Amino acid sequence: MSVIEERKIPKWKIDEVASLEEKLKNSKTVIIADVQGFPADKLHEIRKKLRNIADMKVTRNTLFLIAAKRAGLDVEKLEKYISGTNAFIFTNENPFSISILLSKFKLKRYPMPGDKADEEVVIPAGDTGMTAGPILSTFGKLKVQTKVQDGKVHVVKDTLIAKPGDPIPPEAAPILQKLGIMPVYVKLKLKAAYHENLVIPSDQLELNVDQYRSMIAEAARDSLALGVEIAYPVPDVLKITIGRAYTRALAIAAEAGYITPETAQMVLTKAMSKAYAVLSAISGKVDLGVEVPKAIQS
Amino acid sequence: MEYIYASLLLHAAKKDITEDAIKAVLNAAGVEVDEVRVKAVAAALKEVNIDEVIKNAAAMPVAAVPAGG
Amino acid sequence: MEYIYASLLLHAAKKDITEDAIKAVLNAAGVEVDEVRVKAVAAALKEVNIDEVIKNAAAMPVAAVPAGG
Amino acid sequence: MEYIYASLLLHAAKKDITEDAIKAVLNAAGVEVDEVRVKAVAAALKEVNIDEVIKNAAAMPVAAVPAGG
Amino acid sequence: MEYIYASLLLHAAKKDITEDAIKAVLNAAGVEVDEVRVKAVAAALKEVNIDEVIKNAAAMPVAAVPAGG
Amino acid sequence: MEYIYASLLLHAAKKDITEDAIKAVLNAAGVEVDEVRVKAVAAALKEVNIDEVIKNAAAMPVAAVPAGG
Amino acid sequence: MEYIYASLLLHAAKKDITEDAIKAVLNAAGVEVDEVRVKAVAAALKEVNIDEVIKNAAAMPVAAVPAGG
Incomplete structure (x- = not known):
């Protein structure tokens, strides 16, 4: 044990570990969620929705593990879930309740190339607000009937361009952005929950309420x-x-x-x-x- | 069901469904006739409006099960 | 339907459904017999598994009409 | 239907459906027994596979009244 | 089902469905009567309109599914 | 239906459905137990093949019920 | 299904379906309780309108036969 080494540790890290340890001690449940590549604004939305129910924190895995050890968690059971970028959700609720709650948040985003539609993608009839130009050929490719009125592109009738499960045509992306259509759902991927010394892996954690x-x-x-x-x-x-x-x-x-x-x-x-x-x-x-x-x- | 088929046959042939008529049909079919059952069927059918019953039976939605099964 | 009822009667009585048997039953019921039809019915029924056909019919919902009519 | 209920009761109780047994049940229920009917029912039921019929009847629509009602 | 068949028999015979009546019918059928069940059934049946239930059971059209229950 | 739920719980857990077992389960659920009913249910269930009943119940088409309720 | 029956029992008894209540019922039935499953059931059933589901399930036997065929 070297006193010198400890001094090297920046204060924010020490504070962070202390804060995490405090949260762990005060929570019956901690859920580990994979947030690799997860949109920051959506994460913010989730955090807001969980307010008063759970506390969500994105932190370094090493700091979490130190805090977990200090808080008396059985870290060995957890280690295999601690890689990549994670958010940690602290709560006193039943972990399944949190999982169900999270599954109910319909967070949506614009599609990226290769995305499949999670809901029907319909280009609605009416003024798109888009200036007539090369975009017309994109509409044409999507088989959306249009007419030009006062220099703007008007869609003639509601047109389905992708059913749930269908890949969304990549060329549709700018149109969907312009029209504010977000047909892809964002869901926080839960890896595991640690609850009263039990580790509940994701396959069990995700409940099918219909079942x-x-x-x-x-x-x-x-x-x-x-x-x-x-x-x-x-x-x-x-x-x-x-x-x-x-x-x-x-x-x-x-x-x-x-x-x-x-x-x-x-x-x-x-x-x-x-x-x-x-x-x-x-x-x-x-x-x-x-x-x-x-x-x-x- | 022999007694019932015999009765329906007589009805379809527009004959009265009497004990004797039922017996005659059953005998012709080689069925050993049970007097009591003939009596019971003939008596019971007297109280029934067969035309009405048959009309209802034919009108019934009986197609729930594919005939060919 | 007389030909069918006669045939079913024979079937229920576990008798062979021959032309002669059908004719005998129909005669007993006072039905004037059409030779061609008797032949046709007897021939056609030879190729039919009556028990099977009847079983499927029996699976049909039969209680659809109130007893009182 | 008294005769049928009596017979089904005997069947459910795993007793033979004889004329005497049906009569005893009907008497106990205070029903004036019609000999012809008793005989007819007992004879007819001998030809019926009651368990089979009951099993098929179970597939028929049974309950017009929702339990919660 | 013995208790129910006995009760239906009494109902068809236009008798009151009392504990004693059910017991008498069951005894006649050679059923060993369980006092407790007789009591329970008789009590519960007091709240059931049997005619209504039978009418519904018989009248049920094949497609009679109350959508919302 | 508490007594039925308790019994099916015991059945699902492969335990004997005795009066005492039903009572214990009901008590644990905070149900005030009616001795008569416990006895009646335990006695009635002895005569029933529960697995068979469940199998038949499951075999009935259930598509009539709107999925979402 | 033990966990489900335990929950239905609690529901019928008008008790809250909590982890502790489920555990108590299962213990009384002699079932070894799986902590994780108890938690899952308690959480999942919070999302289910049990009365509604029961009502629909009860309406089911009405629809044993498909309407249109």
């Missing part, structure tokens, strides 16, 4: 089915159970050819639908002078 929604639906459906099957004694379930018992009784009556005024419709319908099915199966070869009802033919 949970359908699991709830599935569980609810199965529960109802089971409730119906065992005649779970609450009125709403029993209504369905009774409907099903009645339907079964009708089906049995129909199959047995058991006719009562109540079952006659069902029984005869069933017999007739069988007859029509047979008729329809041979209708190409035999003309019995009977038409197969349209509904059955299909």
Whole structure:
């Protein structure tokens, strides 16, 4: 341990580590996000939206690791996520809640060459404000119908130039810029969360809420089915159970050819639908002078 | 379903659906006739407006399942 | 539909659907038999798996019309 | 439908659907039993694969009433 | 489903669906009756309009899907 | 539906669905337990093949429900 | 699905679906709790309108058969 070496460390670094250590000690969760090449203005937007929920800081990996060690984090578990340029999000929230929150921010940007559209790219009808000139041929290439009015380019009708997932034609970039159309989403890439000594990697951290929604639906459906099957004694379930018992009784009556005024419709319908099915199966070869009802033919 | 097909056949042929008529058809088909069932079917059909039922049956949206399956 | 009902009756009774059998059933029902049609139906049904066809028809929703009509 | 319900009850209880059993159930429910019907139902159901029919019926639309309603 | 078939039988026979009546029917069918379930079913059915439910079950057009529930 | 949810939780966890187990789960959820209902549900579930019921429920087409709700 | 049933149980019991509540229910069911999954479920379900989803799921059995075919 050399006192001399420590002196070499600039004060801002010492302060930074102290500040990071403080944040780590006061937060149940820290999330590491990849911000390599991430637009600074968008990062600012995110920081603003996270205010009062989480604190986001872009800092040097080495400083973070020192602070993490001092704050008592299990740094070994984290090290593999600490490379490149990272933002660190400190929060006391459930890390999944932060992940969901971030996924809800629709941050958009103008396309760069090679980008695919995240939403429909439509050039709207009307005055583009662009002066007629070489740009007209670009519109032409994009198959956007235009006319010139008072020296300005007017788009004749709303024109789709890319569907979600389609590559955005690079030549469209200046037009989209001019019209303020940002069809590409910017999303913060989360690498991992460290929460109460657990490391949650990105694949787990990114929740598909729809999947949970359908699991709830599935569980609810199965529960109802089971409730119906065992005649779970609450009125709403029993209504369905009774409907099903009645339907079964009708089906049995129909199959047995058991006719009562109540079952006659069902029984005869069933017999007739069988007859029509047979008729329809041979209708190409035999003309019995009977038409197969349209509904059955299909 | 023999009793029902016999009844529908008689109906399609515009004959009365009596016990005797049903029996005759079933006998011709080589079916051993159960008197009780013939009685039951003939009695039950007397209470049913077959024309109405058949009209409903034909009008029903039955196309949910492709016939060819 | 008489020819079909007669055939289905035979089928339900597990009898062979021959020209003679169809004719016998139709006669018993008092239907004047058209020889050509009987031949055609008997021939056509030989190539049809009736159980299969009927099974698909049975899968059709049949409770669509209120019992009271 | 009493005769059918009685039969389905017996089926669900894994009992044989005999004339006597149907009669006993109907009597217990206070239904005046019609011998012809009992015989007809018992005979007809012998030819029906009830489990199969029930399974297919389950695919039919069953519940007009939303549980939440 | 035994408890429901028994209840539907009583309903079809125009009898009150009481605990005792359900028990009598189940006993006649040779079903070992669970007192607790009988109580629960009888109580819950008091709040159900069976005629309404049956009408809906029977009347259900194939396409009757209440969009919003 | 609490009793059903509790039972299916136990089922999903491959635990026996006993009265005591259901009660424990319900208590943990802060549900005031109705002894009669617990007994009724536990008894009824003994007669049911839950996996089968779930399989059939899943087999029903579900496309009628608007995805987003 | 244990975590989902536990959540549905809490919902039905009108309790908040918190990590601790889910854990308590799962523990009572004898399920070994995975801390990460509990957190994920609690966070995800905050975004789900469970009543709405249940209502739609309940409306499902109505639509066993596609309308147009």
